[in-house]
Structures are given as structure tokens and as C-alpha cells.
Amino acid sequence: LRAAVENLTDRQLSRLDAAFAAHPEHEQVAVAWQCAQQLRSIYHQPTPAAGRAVAEKVLASFASCPIPEVARLGRTLRQWRSALLAYFDTGGASNGGTEAINGLIELHRRIARGFRNRANYRLRMLLIGGGLRHPRLA
Structure with missing residues (x-):
């Protein structure tokens, strides 16, 4: 679950899907993992405009997620909205x-x-x- 989706083999992805489908309580873990992958993808987009679009989507959706940890992350990201989006305005500069x-x-x-x-x-x-x-x- 800590690996990036692009680093997983087809076999690992199928095992992960099977594990998520095995029990209904794993659904929250699956959603949280997908949210983490979406958050990571902000910084792996081919252009700053594409990254900003994904960031805007994350900012709009995470805070209303029914999973408490993801919702809390969404509220935190919303508080840091200007700093998060500034990454795309500065050509990827950071401290x-x-x-x-x-x-x-x-x-x-x-x-x-x-x-x-x-x-x-x-x-x-x-x-x-x-x-x-x-x-x-x-």
C-alpha cells in the first residue's frame, strides 16, 4: 500500500484488487489508497496546468470524503490551498x-x-x- 501505483506490477495490482474485494471493510482502505495516489499524481503531471487541475479536484473532493482521515486531510489541504497551488505558479519552487x-x-x-x-x-x-x-x- 505504500508503493506508488506506477511501481506495481500487474500481479501486484491484481493481488491488491483481490485483497480490497475480499472483505467489505477493506473498501475504506481502497478509497484511502486511491486518494493517496491521486494526491501523489498532482506532482507527476506532464504540465503545471495539468497538475493544478488535479490539485483543484483534490481540494474540491477530499474534504467531503466519508473516511474521517481523508476528510481531515482535505480540510488541511484547503487551509493550505494558496501554498499548494503556488507550487504551480512558481515553476515548482519550494523551500x-x-x-x-x-x-x-x-x-x-x-x-x-x-x-x-x-x-x-x-x-x-x-x-x-x-x-x-x-x-x-x-
Whole structure:
């Protein structure tokens, strides 16, 4: 269920369909999986206009889904509507890289447990952020 639909073989897809059809209670899982695939497909469309169209469809439909988790996701996406749709207005720009570096810095700041020498702290942050190469690793 965690795999993307395009990465599944025909055999895996048929097994998944059989599992969904085996019990009526699996219907909610099937719908949630289809919603996840639809959400993923926003970023895999051939053009930004096509991606935006799928995003608009997701925004319009998820909040009214009878599955509580999908409905909650739909409400959250609706709150973030402008940020979600901005992806298509900016040519796919995001702050993901900045957030990744910030996460690394925060992790290593906690690990450092209070550097007293600012120069050493700066060098360590540059090293983990990719701004320097460690002499022993070069």
C-alpha cells in the first residue's frame, strides 16, 4: 500500500484488487489508497496546468470524503490551498532544500550540546551542511 501505483506490477495490482474485494471493510482502505495516489499524481503531471487541475479536484473532493482521515486531510489541504497551488505558479519552487538544511543544523546543534567556541560551531555546521569537506574524507 505504500508503493506508488506506477511501481506495481500487474500481479501486484491484481493481488491488491483481490485483497480490497475480499472483505467489505477493506473498501475504506481502497478509497484511502486511491486518494493517496491521486494526491501523489498532482506532482507527476506532464504540465503545471495539468497538475493544478488535479490539485483543484483534490481540494474540491477530499474534504467531503466519508473516511474521517481523508476528510481531515482535505480540510488541511484547503487551509493550505494558496501554498499548494503556488507550487504551480512558481515553476515548482519550494523551500524544501532550506528546510532540509535547517533540520540538519538543528539536529547537530542538539548533538553538540553547547559549543563554547563559535568558530568550531560554525565549521561543524558547514561540514554537515555540505559547505566543507572533512580533511579525512577528501
